[in-house]
Amino acid sequence: MQSKTKFISFLSIFIIWQALAILINSDVFPTAINVFRSLYEHTFHGELLEHLAITLYRVLIAFSVAMIIGVFFGILMGIYKKVDSFFDTLLVIGLNIPALVTIIICYIWFGLTDFALLLAVIINKVPMVIVTIREGARAMDKKYIQIAQIYNISKMQRIKQIYLPQIYPYLMASARTGLSLIWKIVLVVELLGRSSGMGFQLSMFFQFFDITSILAYSTAFIIVILIIESYILRPLEKKVNQWR
Numbered sequence: 001m002q003s004k005t006k007f008i009s010f011l012s013i014f015i016i017w018q019a020l021a022i023l024i025n026s027d028v029f030p031t032a033i034n035v036f037r038s039l040y041e042h043t044f045h046g047e048l049l050e051h052l053a054i055t056l057y058r059v060l061i062a063f064s065v066a067m068i069i070g071v072f073f074g075i076l077m078g079i080y081k082k083v084d085s086f087f088d089t090l091l092v093i094g095l096n097i098p099a100l101v102t103i104i105i106c107y108i109w110f111g112l113t114d115f116a117l118l119l120a121v122i123i124n125k126v127p128m129v130i131v132t133i134r135e136g137a138r139a140m141d142k143k144y145i146q147i148a149q150i151y152n153i154s155k156m157q158r159i160k161q162i163y164l165p166q167i168y169p170y171l172m173a174s175a176r177t178g179l180s181l182i183w184k185i186v187l188v189v190e191l192l193g194r195s196s197g198m199g200f201q202l203s204m205f206f207q208f209f210d211i212t213s214i215l216a217y218s219t220a221f222i223i224v225i226l227i228i229e230s231y232i233l234r235p236l237e238k239k240v241n242q243w244r
Contacts, residue, residue, distance in 0.1 A: 078137020
């Protein structure tokens with residue numbers, strides 16, 4: 001039933017898009033059929049898969065590192081007030097520094113390298129993870145923690161059986177927002193200073209005003225994100241929430 005609903009939703013978008021493109025009849029608003037035809041050509045006769053793999057590799061690394069750092073400091077800041085007070089100002093600064101500024105500074109300091117790209121993305125994402133996880137740590141039921149102290153449960157068992165289960169909803173929310181934000185930033189960073197990846201290709205298409213190819217590449221990435229959401233994040237969310 002759910003798959004059928006999704007198919008109807010996709011078909012509706014496709015039909016509306018196609019109808020509007022025919023009605024507007026402009027070179028800057030290609031039809032859905034032309035975009036999917038371009039997607040097919042770039043996929044099987046072009047370099048789309050190569051650049052897509054490069055971008056996804058960068059997204060995976062940046063996402064993993066940002067989540068590890070963010071979860072670690074988020075839990076610490078949520079549990080210990082002194083740690084929260086110490087890092088709070090730095091966190092506020094990190095949340096409000098424009099992504100573009102971070103990208104430019106990293107490229108100037110470390111050159112037009114993948115290290116600079118990943119560092120810029122991680123710096124932009126970590127504060128958001130920390131804020132979400134910190135709120136989850138603050139919302140934990142103190143009774144479970146007190147019981148763990150009474151029975152002298154080890155710190156590792158507390159983390160596995162008390163802290164993490166209560167933080168899972170916040171962790172999944174952070175993962176979802178993080179994934180959507182990171183791939184956008186990665187595209188911008190690739191566009192500004194790399195010679196490979198989806199962002200680089202989009203900049204090339206922009207120079208030639210090839211809106212059809214731009215939409216084709218964007219559609220490819222949207223499809224990948226929908227697959228990750230449907231077959232990785234949602235099943236994982238159901239599994240980690242079974243304890244409830």
